[in-house]
Amino acid sequence: MSDGERWKGHPLQTLLNAPRNVQFNVGFRVYQTSYPSAPLYDSVKNIGVGVTAYLQNPGEARVLAFTAVTDQNGKLPVTTVSIAPASAVIFVCHVKDKTLANIAFEEDIDTDAASMLEAASSGTFNRSYELRSRIYPKYADFFRFLQIYDKESILGNSSIGIAAYVTDDNTLVKTLSEFELSYRDANFNVMFEGDSWFHYPPNDKIDQDLYASLKAKLQETFKPGDSTPKRRCQSVAFQHFGDTSDQMFSLDPGPGGDADEHTQFHYTKRCLNSYQFELIVLSSGGNDIGEPGISAHKKKDDDVATYRKYIVPDPAVAQDHYYDFRYFDPYEAVKESSSTATDRAERLQGNAGYWLKRSFPILLKNHLWSLYLDGKEKSDQQTQVDLEPELTTLLGLSPTDYNDLGKSLAKAADKALAFPDPATDPSVDFPNMALTNSLANQVLDKIFVKERFKERFDDIRANMVRFLDHVAQTQDTTKLLVLCHTYCYAIFTDGPTDYFKQRGPWFHNRLRQARIAHPLAQSVAIKYLIDYFRWNVLEDLKNTYGPWFDYYDARQLNRKSGDWMDEIHLTTTGFERVASGLMQTIKTKFGADFQ
Amino acid sequence: MTIGVIVPSSHPGCYKTNFYLPIIAAAPPGDAETWYAGLPVTIAAAPETAPDGLRITATYPSNMPVIQMAGDPPAAVPFSTVFAMTGGFVSFYSDSTPFTLPGGQVLPASSSSGDLGAIVLTIWGADFGQLNKGLAPELGRPVAILYRGLDKNAVSKALEGEVGKMPKRALVQSWKDGGGQGTEPDQATLKQLHLARILAGSGSVFVNGGTPLGEAVTALSGSDTNAEFVLHSYEVDAAGNAVFVPPSSLIVAVGGGHV
Numbered sequence: 001m002s003d004g005e006r007w008k009g010h011p012l013q014t015l016l017n018a019p020r021n022v023q024f025n026v027g028f029r030v031y032q033t034s035y036p037s038a039p040l041y042d043s044v045k046n047i048g049v050g051v052t053a054y055l056q057n058p059g060e061a062r063v064l065a066f067t068a069v070t071d072q073n074g075k076l077p078v079t080t081v082s083i084a085p086a087s088a089v090i091f092v093c094h095v096k097d098k099t100l101a102n103i104a105f106e107e108d109i110d111t112d113a114a115s116m117l118e119a120a121s122s123g124t125f126n127r128s129y130e131l132r133s134r135i136y137p138k139y140a141d142f143f144r145f146l147q148i149y150d151k152e153s154i155l156g157n158s159s160i161g162i163a164a165y166v167t168d169d170n171t172l173v174k175t176l177s178e179f180e181l182s183y184r185d186a187n188f189n190v191m192f193e194g195d196s197w198f199h200y201p202p203n204d205k206i207d208q209d210l211y212a213s214l215k216a217k218l219q220e221t222f223k224p225g226d227s228t229p230k231r232r233c234q235s236v237a238f239q240h241f242g243d244t245s246d247q248m249f250s251l252d253p254g255p256g257g258d259a260d261e262h263t264q265f266h267y268t269k270r271c272l273n274s275y276q277f278e279l280i281v282l283s284s285g286g287n288d289i290g291e292p293g294i295s296a297h298k299k300k301d302d303d304v305a306t307y308r309k310y311i312v313p314d315p316a317v318a319q320d321h322y323y324d325f326r327y328f329d330p331y332e333a334v335k336e337s338s339s340t341a342t343d344r345a346e347r348l349q350g351n352a353g354y355w356l357k358r359s360f361p362i363l364l365k366n367h368l369w370s371l372y373l374d375g376k377e378k379s380d381q382q383t384q385v386d387l388e389p390e391l392t393t394l395l396g397l398s399p400t401d402y403n404d405l406g407k408s409l410a411k412a413a414d415k416a417l418a419f420p421d422p423a424t425d426p427s428v429d430f431p432n433m434a435l436t437n438s439l440a441n442q443v444l445d446k447i448f449v450k451e452r453f454k455e456r457f458d459d460i461r462a463n464m465v466r467f468l469d470h471v472a473q474t475q476d477t478t479k480l481l482v483l484c485h486t487y488c489y490a491i492f493t494d495g496p497t498d499y500f501k502q503r504g505p506w507f508h509n510r511l512r513q514a515r516i517a518h519p520l521a522q523s524v525a526i527k528y529l530i531d532y533f534r535w536n537v538l539e540d541l542k543n544t545y546g547p548w549f550d551y552y553d554a555r556q557l558n559r560k561s562g563d564w565m566d567e568i569h570l571t572t573t574g575f576e577r578v579a580s581g582l583m584q585t586i587k588t589k590f591g592a593d594f595q
Numbered sequence: 596m597t598i599g600v601i602v603p604s605s606h607p608g609c610y611k612t613n614f615y616l617p618i619i620a621a622a623p624p625g626d627a628e629t630w631y632a633g634l635p636v637t638i639a640a641a642p643e644t645a646p647d648g649l650r651i652t653a654t655y656p657s658n659m660p661v662i663q664m665a666g667d668p669p670a671a672v673p674f675s676t677v678f679a680m681t682g683g684f685v686s687f688y689s690d691s692t693p694f695t696l697p698g699g700q701v702l703p704a705s706s707s708s709g710d711l712g713a714i715v716l717t718i719w720g721a722d723f724g725q726l727n728k729g730l731a732p733e734l735g736r737p738v739a740i741l742y743r744g745l746d747k748n749a750v751s752k753a754l755e756g757e758v759g760k761m762p763k764r765a766l767v768q769s770w771k772d773g774g775g776q777g778t779e780p781d782q783a784t785l786k787q788l789h790l791a792r793i794l795a796g797s798g799s800v801f802v803n804g805g806t807p808l809g810e811a812v813t814a815l816s817g818s819d820t821n822a823e824f825v826l827h828s829y830e831v832d833a834a835g836n837a838v839f840v841p842p843s844s845l846i847v848a849v850g851g852g853h854v
Contacts, residue, residue: 009628
């Protein structure tokens, strides 16, 4: 028997819950971030706004109390209603599709439930409400959508959102709610637009990420100390769990979505439209290469020679579970009914083609997936991509040195630093290949498919441009810094990560599958990806957007294996180091005493 | 007299919350509404204000003074019985002197004649957390409930059984806290000494929600009997001051909660 049933009809309950007349004196104002609040009234059309009052009792459906229209002061006519003290009142302001006080409302707004206990005792309910058009409620709905349908993010892969419980993803979503409630123009407002591999915690119980490190440093800066800071630092974090720049800044909802509101960028744009920021930390690009989800998850039987023959949907979930797409053999996974499709990726079962086209392996010339896409046979795969002649000559190594480097990932990663940087050495301009005879170009041309390599980075840049253009349209760029970062040159370890050692590595397996086995060759490949991102994306954006865009070059940081948690994620110490570098750039922009 | 507040904390073991209304025992399983409607009792409550609290009066025929409590077998208790609304530690204080709340606020001494007193129930931590869910959101979160106008002898009788459940080591500690020295008294004496400390406001005993705490003082009115007591509840603010919380909020929360 519930408490409600147990005490129903109890003389004391009955007495205290007897309905009493309550006089409602209620007004509404529209909250504006930059101006004083305005009465809830359509001053353009010179008409009031409809409001419906509902009464809510525990465990029961809402019942209508009264309806009314606001006057020019945003107030409802004084109304008396008989109310049970245990009930609560909720006002629904009918503002959907109205623009009031320069704010366009997309939804009606419900007030919080207000207890009638004291009002029933005193006989009056006096309240002035302030309405805010908030993004968060819709964003929370979107986030739940992601948890169910977005197969590309790890969050979606968990199918029931398990990942959200073991990470701080749900906490991150709530930063928007907190930000909106506490927003003031005068605050130091920060947007963390971050979904690269530096910017989400693989598991925050083990190590924190760049977001956590930098946020803590900003908060420390604004913490009251000997002198009280002039203002507060408020931040909102738009990030999930391994999104690509496409997912962050495209308006294509992808599989499962059918409208703008099923895209992350829809909410990012709304946030930029509604609020002014001084700092936007933009961490993007890594997952476009690191293919979150597809390549993660190392199993003993997932090795070079053991591609799975078929794509196996997980019977436990309704939709294809794309983790099972990791190592499928595309030649075996062709659907009979689609064998005539012109796009070879479209011939694959389920959504496998969608993920395949976004994968890292299709950048690798000798990977089975690349061969499939290019219409080649499995037998065309080379048994070994031998880069020894080019690398030994280019890096001045003896055959003995080369063999020794084959025994140590860390030493190979250090040696790979001598590989030319496209920013400073014109002899390496892959994938443009103006100098086809340079050794560096020849190495890269053996590893990568130049057309797809170029296309992938062009896509990243285009996605970031889409975001930055919207920033330019909506923000006061004279007061703004958009701050990006490079990735650190990895100490190339092949260990998986997280509690259960179930995720990663992201590159090592794929390179081995492409028969690029030597650690030096693997390290050179990763170094070039990082250099090219810096040179072709970040530097290019800096030249385009000028003083309000900058990036921190972290490539040379964290040169000890202890700084790395796994192949691509740093430890807390490593992230702290990068965050300190970002803070220096922030202080250079805003001055050391910018609080 | 000043009372302290025990900061709510989690209860070890398998403690189970049992919220209860302060007067008239809970209906047995079944149709509660019909059962309550059949009781020969009416309830009146004066408007609650600080510091006067909520004055509750139960009126019932003098020749039908008891109510059957659900149980096996059902037990008869007087209509004037008051119950612990939550679990927690209780102490008793005389109403003949002013009552000082945390922070110094003084509740005046009772003007009634007779040997009256007040029970202070410090809400147990587990109950505090659970109760919060049903309290009106904008009102305070009470940490203690005060029942004023109780008959001291009835309180003594009601709490005697609860003291009887206390382990001997706790009784011994109470005896020592009360200045006891030398040879340890026997257990029966220890119980009497601890009960005396409770009634003097220097000791306490843990009770579960729904435990009878004693009886409200009664007065004849023709062929009826009126049992009357005053209910307070309060929270303690950051400065350590008691802040009045309308007891009706608590009663509503116990009876099913707010939205």
